[in-house]
Amino acid sequence: MLVHLSIRNYLLVESVELDFKPGLTVLTGETGAGKSILVDALALALGDRAEGGVVRPGASRAEIAAEFRIAALPVLTAWLDHAGFSCEDDALILRRVIDAGGRSRAFVNGSAATLAQLKEAAEHLLDIHGQHAHHALLRADTQRAVLDAYACASDAATRVADTWRQWQRARQRRLDAESSGEIRRIEREGLQLAVEELTALGDDLERWDTLQTEHARLAHVTALIEGNQALLDGLDEGDAAITAQLGQLAARLDTMRAVDDSLAEVAGLLEAASADIAEAVHGLRRYAGQLSLDPERLAELDQRMADMHRLARKHRVQPEALATLREQLEARLAELAASDDLDALAAAEKQAEIACRTAAERLSVQRRQAAGALAAEVTAALQELALTGGQLDIALVPLSEPCAHGLEDIEFRVASHPGLAPGPLAKVASGGELSRISLAIQTALSGVAGVPTLIFDEVDVGIGGGVADAVGRRLARLGETRQVLVITHLPQVAARGAHHLRVAKRASGEVVTSGIESLDAAARVEEIARMLGGATLTATTRQHAAEMLAG
Numbered sequence: 001m002l003v004h005l006s007i008r009n010y011l012l013v014e015s016v017e018l019d020f021k022p023g024l025t026v027l028t029g030e031t032g033a034g035k036s037i038l039v040d041a042l043a044l045a046l047g048d049r050a051e052g053g054v055v056r057p058g059a060s061r062a063e064i065a066a067e068f069r070i071a072a073l074p075v076l077t078a079w080l081d082h083a084g085f086s087c088e089d090d091a092l093i094l095r096r097v098i099d100a101g102g103r104s105r106a107f108v109n110g111s112a113a114t115l116a117q118l119k120e121a122a123e124h125l126l127d128i129h130g131q132h133a134h135h136a137l138l139r140a141d142t143q144r145a146v147l148d149a150y151a152c153a154s155d156a157a158t159r160v161a162d163t164w165r166q167w168q169r170a171r172q173r174r175l176d177a178e179s180s181g182e183i184r185r186i187e188r189e190g191l192q193l194a195v196e197e198l199t200a201l202g203d204d205l206e207r208w209d210t211l212q213t214e215h216a217r218l219a220h221v222t223a224l225i226e227g228n229q230a231l232l233d234g235l236d237e238g239d240a241a242i243t244a245q246l247g248q249l250a251a252r253l254d255t256m257r258a259v260d261d262s263l264a265e266v267a268g269l270l271e272a273a274s275a276d277i278a279e280a281v282h283g284l285r286r287y288a289g290q291l292s293l294d295p296e297r298l299a300e301l302d303q304r305m306a307d308m309h310r311l312a313r314k315h316r317v318q319p320e321a322l323a324t325l326r327e328q329l330e331a332r333l334a335e336l337a338a339s340d341d342l343d344a345l346a347a348a349e350k351q352a353e354i355a356c357r358t359a360a361e362r363l364s365v366q367r368r369q370a371a372g373a374l375a376a377e378v379t380a381a382l383q384e385l386a387l388t389g390g391q392l393d394i395a396l397v398p399l400s401e402p403c404a405h406g407l408e409d410i411e412f413r414v415a416s417h418p419g420l421a422p423g424p425l426a427k428v429a430s431g432g433e434l435s436r437i438s439l440a441i442q443t444a445l446s447g448v449a450g451v452p453t454l455i456f457d458e459v460d461v462g463i464g465g466g467v468a469d470a471v472g473r474r475l476a477r478l479g480e481t482r483q484v485l486v487i488t489h490l491p492q493v494a495a496r497g498a499h500h501l502r503v504a505k506r507a508s509g510e511v512v513t514s515g516i517e518s519l520d521a522a523a524r525v526e527e528i529a530r531m532l533g534g535a536t537l538t539a540t541t542r543q544h545a546a547e548m549l550a551g
Contacts, residue, residue, distance in 0.1 A: 004067040007041045011057035012514040026494045035487045047118030048137030050098045065095040076124035119432045126453035130508030138426040144410040151370030156363045164404045167352040173343040189338045198326040205323040218298040234280045246274045270517045360402045381440035386467040389418030453483040473494035491531035495548040
């Protein structure tokens, strides 16, 4: 439930703090006072797009914050917890800040959020029915969405759309395979040739670094042999070999240690050096065993590396990437092979079609069950709204095959008077009748919707008199189970409110602002009287207003 709304520097509003209560709250005010500002500001807090022009002239930014109580919304509480938004005392605060340049920031309980997250939270909190909602009702997609919402079948409709798209993709793959077989055959032959060339290189594809090392060693083997022998001569095998000199020096040092044992550490170092040199000599001799002139192997490596360079240039990759390239080409060959299997493609298409038809048939069952109930509920409401004998029929027009929205088109047909055959809503209903039909449908949807708060923004445009009184009574009944906020210009509707807010313009020099205030009983009489009689109030209009409020 909405409990508080704070608006600062938004359009004509400088600063407003509003508390809300359960039941029906009405919002009134003179034409042009800015009654819809409250709804528009609330919509921004719930994730609507913002522009810089909404910031009050002279201010650097606008700020709107809406506080809700969500103890009765466990799904929303779980979503907030999963999204990482802390929630204390069952309070949820959605805040939006818009600067003069149009940039905006969003917050959920003080933490930065995205507009998508605000909108997702809003889906659990409230519905806003705008004053032009009845025009949208003329569209076939709106009528279909209304029935699906009443049937609680929106998720089923989404599944139908998903399975239909999967079916169409499967069909297109099959059609592509049938129409472009020659193109794929040419591609497949080229790929096969490339894979065979790469496969001919065997395991060497994955040994590029090893091949380079071996090639470098064989190409310089003479220099390596000569260098290795020179090292062995200098270390161990020559007349002046280091190992012989170290042995002589170690003997002299032993003689000196007999006199002064403090040379023990030096002797240890010399002994370690001798051991390291001996290990180096051993390694060089092992290395010498690996060195040999092998012109055949060198020629083989030359050819193999030349082949790899050639293929790398051909495919515009580095030699070390040839192994990965072969895997990619083999994967593409497998795809082409699968796409050439027309039987498998046809089977996949048929399976996707069956899944689509199954989902669509389930949706049709939900629609048929709900269509009669919704039509009956709206028809009953029309009798209350001064359309005696009016009737709504909901036709499910079968299609030759499933489409993205199912197996049928949905058409709302209405008869506004007894004895008339129902006809398409767009052709039969007048403007005033359409407004009443829309209100009846919206309140019927509200009976199945899960949101606790409903806002009606001048949905009573084009009606008056006894019809307006019927509308007011219907909204008041709705307020017994939901929190309802109605922006209205009709005194008959305003008088039915449990709570009353008034919007008024104030001028200070050349600056005009809008303010919103809560009315007490006496102020409500004055406001209802104004709505009845205009600018000049009389005792008669005040008495009439008091009687309306008492009734």
